Amino acid sequence: MTEAAEPDFLQQPVTALRGVGDAVAEKLVRLGILRVADLLFHLPLRYQDRTRIYPIASLKVGQEVLVEGEIEYAEVVQRGRTMLLCYLNDGSGTLILRFFHFTSAQKYSLRKGVLLRCFGEVRQSGMKLEMAHPECHYLKADEHEPIANTLTPTYPTTEGLQQRSLRRLIDLALEHVEELPDLLPESVVKQHRFPPLAQCVRMLHTPQGNPSPTLPLSREGVRDAALSSSSPDKGRPGGVSFNLEIFSRRLIFEELLAHQLGVQQARHELKQVQAHTMPETNHYWQQLLRTLPFAPTDAQNRVIAEITTDLQQTVPMNRLVQGDVGSGKTLVAVAAALHAIANGFQVALMAPTELLAEQHYQNLVRWLEPLGVETVYISGNQTPRQRRRKVENLLLGIGHIAVGTHALFQRTVEFLQLGLIIIDEQHRFGVHQRMALREKGKQGDHYPHQLVMTATPIPRTLAMTAYGDLDYSVIDELPPGRTPITTVALNNERRDEVIERISAACREGRQVYWVCTLIEESEALQCEAAEVTAAMLHERLPHVAVGLVHGRLHGSEKESIMRQFKLGEIQLLVATTVIEVGVDVPNASLMVIENAERMGLSQLHQLRGRVGRGSVASSCVLLYQHPLGKTARKRLDAMRTTTDGFMIADIDLELRGPGEVLGTRQTGDVRLRIASLLRDQHLLPAVQTAAREVVAHYPERVEALTQRWLQQPDGETATQFFQS
Numbered sequence: 097m098t099e100a101a102e103p104d105f106l107q108q109p110v111t112a113l114r115g116v117g118d119a120v121a122e123k124l125v126r127l128g129i130l131r132v133a134d135l136l137f138h139l140p141l142r143y144q145d146r147t148r149i150y151p152i153a154s155l156k157v158g159q160e161v162l163v164e165g166e167i168e169y170a171e172v173v174q175r176g177r178t179m180l181l182c183y184l185n186d187g188s189g190t191l192i193l194r195f196f197h198f199t200s201a202q203k204y205s206l207r208k209g210v211l212l213r214c215f216g217e218v219r220q221s222g223m224k225l226e227m228a229h230p231e232c233h234y235l236k237a238d239e240h241e242p243i244a245n246t247l248t249p250t251y252p253t254t255e256g257l258q259q260r261s262l263r264r265l266i267d268l269a270l271e272h273v274e275e276l277p278d279l280l281p282e283s284v285v286k287q288h289r290f291p292p293l294a295q296c297v298r299m300l301h302t303p304q305g306n307p308s309p310t311l312p313l314s315r316e317g318v319r320d321a322a323l324s325s326s327s328p329d330k331g332r333p334g335g336v337s338f339n340l341e342i343f344s345r346r347l348i349f350e351e352l353l354a355h356q357l358g359v360q361q362a363r364h365e366l367k368q369v370q371a372h373t374m375p376e377t378n379h380y381w382q383q384l385l386r387t388l389p390f391a392p393t394d395a396q397n398r399v400i401a402e403i404t405t406d407l408q409q410t411v412p413m414n415r416l417v418q419g420d421v422g423s424g425k426t427l428v429a430v431a432a433a434l435h436a437i438a439n440g441f442q443v444a445l446m447a448p449t450e451l452l453a454e455q456h457y458q459n460l461v462r463w464l465e466p467l468g469v470e471t472v473y474i475s476g477n478q479t480p481r482q483r484r485r486k487v488e489n490l491l492l493g494i495g496h497i498a499v500g501t502h503a504l505f506q507r508t509v510e511f512l513q514l515g516l517i518i519i520d521e522q523h524r525f526g527v528h529q530r531m532a533l534r535e536k537g538k539q540g541d542h543y544p545h546q547l548v549m550t551a552t553p554i555p556r557t558l559a560m561t562a563y564g565d566l567d568y569s570v571i572d573e574l575p576p577g578r579t580p581i582t583t584v585a586l587n588n589e590r591r592d593e594v595i596e597r598i599s600a601a602c603r604e605g606r607q608v609y610w611v612c613t614l615i616e617e618s619e620a621l622q623c624e625a626a627e628v629t630a631a632m633l634h635e636r637l638p639h640v641a642v643g644l645v646h647g648r649l650h651g652s653e654k655e656s657i658m659r660q661f662k663l664g665e666i667q668l669l670v671a672t673t674v675i676e677v678g679v680d681v682p683n684a685s686l687m688v689i690e691n692a693e694r695m696g697l698s699q700l701h702q703l704r705g706r707v708g709r710g711s712v713a714s715s716c717v718l719l720y721q722h723p724l725g726k727t728a729r730k731r732l733d734a735m736r737t738t739t740d741g742f743m744i745a746d747i748d749l750e751l752r753g754p755g756e757v758l759g760t761r762q763t764g765d766v767r768l769r770i771a772s773l774l775r776d777q778h779l780l781p782a783v784q785t786a787a788r789e790v791v792a793h794y795p796e797r798v799e800a801l802t803q804r805w806l807q808q809p810d811g812e813t814a815t816q817f818f819q820s
């Protein structure tokens with residue numbers, strides 16, 4: 097192969113790979129993949145077991161499995177919308193295949209008598225079981241199709257890039273895996289008995305049965321690192337047996353090390369730079385307080401005072417404000433913004449989703465317009481034309497505060513005098529994204545102040561490691577007058593009762609969320625699931641106005657649905673976890689969470705935080721699939737017995753470990769690929785020692801390590817930051 101002759105092939109842009117043109121490269125950038133080597137560190141979220149075919153009669157809801165059978169019958173039906181239903185029979189039972197989108201060619205080929213192999217998630221459909229949009233493979237009667245003999249990795253991906261394409265590219269990169277430079281000091285490798293890097297990377301991408309059992313496992317090693325609940329019966333005889341922990345351990349260590357090096361460097365850099373001091377009093381805030389229908393809590397006042405002190409300094413503020421869901425972080429952000437504006441500076445307020453940005457925008461306009469403070473909304477969905485005026489206003493200083501997602505920090509947006517950057521719901525942004533932002537806000541040799549808000553309740557000591565470059569404040573009090581949320585966990589079979597309850601709640605003028613969850617490998621699948629559920633609820637509750645919001649809708653569609661929900665025109669909002677953070681609709685008082693047993697505790701807590709925001713008593717129904725595993729049961733119990741974010745965080749920490757999925761994306765954690773600061777915190781002392789060793793003896797590896805691990809999805813790297 098000619099490619100192998102190239103010495104630094106791994107450092108080449110991905111377009112050096114066969115079949116990767118600019119269009120694919122652009123999609124890969126969204127995943128933080130720029131160079132060939134980045135593909136190797138794009139690790140699976142989990143694994144699918146396609147190594148055996150299940151009899152339909154043995155299927156259980158929630159399993160992701162392979163089945164084979166013959167189409168007995170196929171029909172196109174109208175149930176609110178057109179769909180194609182195929183009844184697949186394998187002699188043991190019948191499974192419904194449901195298609196919402198289908199071409200006429202598919203309709204023709206999915207007909208009676210056709211033999212199919214399907215892979216998908218089993219869902220309940222009335223009394224029967226179904227798969228919505230399974231992957232289908234046509235079989236010929238007389239041929240024996242081989243099935244996989246290793247687990248199939250599932251990667252985080254992005255719109256328009258299929259798992260299969262991603263797997264193919266990773267396979268190409270794996271041909272060069274031996275060329276990866278070893279960046280850990282030899283002593284560290286020895287001490288922890290890490291296997292060679294290339295072997296670790298290869299095993300995680302293509303897990304083979306029975307990986308070498310000779311290395312002793314650490315006590316934590318009982319963790320079945322990679323294998324999530326989707327592998328239905330682990331102990332089965334003759335199946336693939338796996339313990340990827342010894343391989344993931346090394347990569348977890350490396351990633352934590354890179355994170356640690358990044359944080360140290362950031363802290364060091366920050367002490368060297370200047371910010372504008374903001375000594376004037378915040379007359380806008382005094383004015384706003386007179387018009388607010390409530391007074392800030394003591395905790396809010398204390399945190400606002402801490403922020404004000406920071407803003408009066410000549411070094412940039414870097415403060416993390418942690419406050420449980422509903423503790424009123426927005427108001428604190430507004431106070432900080434007004435302080436900067438009263439001192440003649442502009443403010444950028446950044447939210448993780450368009451949905452939240454839009455909500456902030458509306459609040460700000462309502463609160464600030466009467467004060468003569470001008471808010472500008474910058475959205476990724478605006479046309480260049482729509483955006484130009486807004487951008488001009490910021491440059492001219494007519495706009496005081498700009499709200500948006502990371503679209504705020506595109507090249508075209510410039511400020512006359514940016515003094516403060518506020519990042520809301522921080523856990524979606526990593527340390528290096530934060531630094532890159534600060535860099536973009538730099539004016540002359542002055543850096544903007546930075547305020548970061550998060551609802552993730554993590555223990556203080558951990559926060560110091562996770563956000564080591566930041567100071568830390570806590571809003572440890574909820575506004576008065578909240579009625580506690582009652583939480584129940586119900587077996588999926590009692591769905592009908594839940595639907596009845598929704599009907600009753602809507603009759604009383606209350607509003608309801610129904611959250612559809614899937615393990616997050618693909619937004620597309622999540623959206624499908626939500627569509628299916630919305631159609632079902634629409635059918636079952638004809639008198640209720642049902643709305644649907646998911647990540648695939650355009651910004652303007654999402655906004656309009658959220659607006660209708662806020663106005664009460666939509667009574668029942670079916671949503672994916674896009675509503676997890678920040679959404680504030682006080683009249684919503686019932687939340688139903690599907691597949692609750694699969695979700696992390698902190699994510700459940702965040703979701704539940706969408707209700708209980710008004711004065712009506714709220715409730716949360718956690719629907720689960722029987723039978724519950726031990727950990728899942730404890731998680732649901734924790735949800736039933738407490739609504740205290742810190743207590744939940746502690747229990748979460750206790751319950752982590754065995755059986756946890758490889759990715760940490762779902763945990764509301766700092767964005768790391770494979771490590772989890774909570775789960776892996778026992779490694780931190782060793783990581784810190786290693787970081788000192790790297791800095792002292794291998795300083796040239798610092799950049800290589802941060803580049804390897806801290807590449808951000810928009811293509812920003814720590815390195816770019818450090819070079820400028």
Ligand code: ADP
Binds near residue numbers: 392422
């Ligand atoms: P979060 O901390 O989850 O971002 P929000 O800022 O969305 O919380 O606030 C939750 C709700 O509480 C909002 O409706 C907000 O207007 C209200 N709120 C904020 N501060 C107070 C307060 N001091 N007293 C009463 N209500 C408040």
Ligand code: MG
Binds near residue numbers: 425426
């Ligand atoms: Mg918020």
